[in-house]
Amino acid sequence: MAIRFHDRIAIRLSLAIVIVVLVTAVTVATLVLRDEKRILQRDLRVRALQLGEIMTRQVLEPLLYEENYTLHELITSYLAARDAFLVYGELYNEQGEKILAREKIPVPRKPVVLAEYAGELPKFLRDVEQSNDLVPMDLVVPISSSKIGVVGYLRLGVSVEPLIRTISASRRKVWAVTAVIAVLGSLAGLWMARALLYPVLLLNQAAHKVGEGNLGMEIRETGVGEIRELSLTFNTMSRRLKELVDEITAAQENLVRTEKLYALGEFSTGLAHEIKNPLTSIKMLIQRAGEQEEALEGEDLEVIIDELERIDHTVTRFLRSARQSDIAVTRTDINSLVEDVLAITRPKIEKSGVVIVKKLAKDIAPVQIDASGIRQILMNGILNALQAMDEGGKLTITTAVDGRELRCTITDTGCGISEEHLKYIFDPFFTTKENGTGMGLSVAWNIAQQHGGRLDIVSSKNNGTSFILVLPYDDTPYS
Incomplete structure (x- = not known):
């Protein structure tokens, strides 16, 4: 059975490696960018605080002496610096009244009540997380003196645009490096997967070929560790399997040859035994005629002719059991065939005092069979049943369809067959009758086999016997 594409181990392992590499690369890149952003935000916050501390020291004295021009120039110089990240600056007196306000670009900002932020520590009105490239950080720093206190x-408005540019540049670099690492890692992983799976795939193909009968084939011993050991083990197993199969084949051929010789011996013995008796009678008649110097005539000739016919009949039966003759199939109603056989055997049935019970299914379609062969099987079954009921009994004949099988069953209430004899019942020349040849059931079995069917015998000592003929059944109408 072909393996679906997505169920192949190579595809699944390759996808797993690629997914693991991608997830790992993306996770590392995300963590790096997050930590870098946190560090840059912290640095920007520190720079803003440092700028506020420097500026408060510079504006302390001009503020105390109300030198507004100096304050104006000082804040303007910070706003105009090339590398400055200051967006606006405002000065308030100790009562919170605005003294001076300068800005690089117009930035809307809310008025602030500085009394709420009274103290000697700087305070972020808007921290870096709440800022963007249009809205700067907002920092309030107290201007104080150790002797006077807060004056x-x-x-200050601190721009986060440089931070955003730096983070964007870092993000592009990190994702570019991540993509390169992901591609290289995936290629390296796929190469490793191929190197690992290639011996397994070779082993799988070799196992398929061994399963198809190409025994003894070996694969190249590749891979490392357990994979290489598996290749060595497979080659050893394949060689050993071929040796065992060759041994079994040789033993089977010898067994078949022995069985054929045994069958030939049995056949010859049985044939010789069946021919010997009539030949003995013929020989005795001829010897007596020679001793008495009389011509063979009358009753003696009739006996010789009868014995010769007996020999001819015996040889014919033996030949039919020994070879598969062609059968001529025709559409035949099995129930009509049963009725024909009963009509032929009715005188013998009535003479034996046996009661006939017929259970013939009415819905059985005609089947393609060799009528003469099947008639011989049914005749054999009925005659065997009558011989088993020498003191009378009941003979039940049943026809029925079971799925794709047609069954014709002949059941008697006779003496039955012992378990010991039952296993040899279809063997040629096996018989428990004094005058039997042991060929009837063997011939019937061959005929059933030629039809693609079988014969089953169900019996036990003193419990009667069921003779079951099973034939293929197809109820498709014939054109």
Whole structure:
């Protein structure tokens, strides 16, 4: 049975490797970018605090002396610096009144009540997480002196645009490196998977060929570790299997040859035994005629003719059992065939005092069989049943369809067959009758086999016997 594409181990292992590499690369890249963003945000926060501390020291004295021009120039210089990230700057006195406000670009911002942020520590009104390239960070830093205390406040707008550009550049670089690592890792993983699975695939193909009968084939010993050991084990197994099969084949040929010789011996013995008796009678008549110097005539000639016919009949029966003759099949009603056989055997049945019970199914379609051969089987079954009921009894004949099989069963209430004899019942020349040849059931078995059917005998000592003829059945109408 062909394996579906997505069920192949090579495909599944390759996909698993690619998925693991991709997930690992993406996870590492995500963690790197997250940590880098956290570090950059922290650095920007620290720089903003450092800038606020520096500026508060520079504006402390001009603020105390109300030198507004100096304050204006100082804040303007910070806004105009090339590498400055300051967006706006505002100065407030200690009461929270705005003294000065300068901005690089117009930025909308909410008024602030500095009394709410009174103290000597800087305070972020809008931290880096709440900012973007249009909305800067908002920081309030108290302007204080160790002797005087808080004398004012400095409010700074710190741009996060450089941070965003840096993070975007880092993201592009990290994802580019991640893509390269993912591709190289996937290729390396697929190469490793192929190197690992190639011996297994070779082993699978070799196993299929061995299963198809190509015994003794070997594969190249590739791979490492357990895979290489598996290849060595397969080659050893394949060689040993071929040796065993060759031994079994040779033994089977010898057994068949022995069985044929045994069968030939049995056949010859049985044939010789059956011919010897009539030949003895003929020989005795001829010897007596020679001794008395009389011509053979009258009753003696009739005896010789009868014995010769007996020999001819015996040889014919033996030849028919020994070879598969062609059969001529025709459409035949099995029930009509049963009725014909009963009509032929009715005088013998009535004479033996046996009661006939017929259970013939009415819905059986005609079947293609050799009528004369099947008639001989049924005749043999009925005559054997009558011989088993020498003191009378009941003979039941049944026809029925069971699935794709047609069954004709002849059941008697006679003496039955012992278990010991039952297993030899179809063997040529086996008989328990004094005048039997042991060929009737053997011939019947051959005829059933020629029809693609079989004969079954169900019996036990003193419990009667069922003689079952099973034939293929097809109820498709014939054109």
